[in-house]
């Protein structure tokens with residue numbers, strides 16, 4: 001009998017980011033949501049100390065799934081169509097004073113995931129290029145401080161710092177990816193990271209073109 005857990009590994013999840021872009025370089029939201037669901041599955045496997053993080057990601061994925069299942073679902077096929085629809089119809093809170101009108105817009109919700117994708121990219125790149133005795137908590141907090149920390153409150157930053165201390169060693173981390181030895185995991189990261197980088201860069205350009213990078 002097939003064992004779904006045996007086939008589930010981080011390579012499958014990271015390579016799935018390749019499918020997020022079509023030939024027109026549009027970011028397809030169904031694939032984007034599915035790739036994030038795979039990441040959440042990994043996060044959950046790291047222990048309950050990370051559950052406050054995974055709950056936040058899940059709530060954002062639920063917002064996006066809700067939009068995908070709404071009568072306006074066609075506008076939420078890609079990041080590009082979503083931005084055109086929400087910006088064109090003024091369905092996005094652009095500054096803090098209007099923050100509460102559209103708290104669940106697709107643009108602000110994906111922006112949070114988009115920033116986290118940059119954290120993931122830097123963290124996995126750190127794992128890939130670091131020495132065997134590198135501390136994962138340091139790699140993780142360096143990536144966090146360079147990306148998400150600027151957008152988080154003091155209390156969230158404290159909670160995140162505590163959670164980082166619970167991370168396994170680099171070797172265990174690489175083995176948790178379920179792609180073979182730590183050397184094979186490093187090789188896989190080199191192969192898969194460009195897909196994440198590509199999705200990140202296309203999204204970043206789109207958000208920058210529409211001045212959406214600071215949505216409250």
Ligand SMILES: CCCCCCCC/C=C\CCCCCCCC(=O)N[C@@H](COP(=O)(O)O)[C@H](O)/C=C/CCCCCCCCCCCCC
Pocket residue numbers: 010039040042043046050052053056057112113116119120140144148151152156160173174176177216
């Ligand atoms: C075996 C290798 C596994 C590697 C795979 C790791 C899987 C990563 C999965 C998820 C990454 C974390 C995603 C964090 C999303 C944060 C979104 C965010 O910024 N939310 C804040 C703002 O939202 P709004 O309030 O404006 O709606 C929210 O305030 C924050 C909530 C708390 C959680 C934030 C923690 C972010 C820490 C990132 C490091 C995660 C460490 C995971 C360890 C591998």
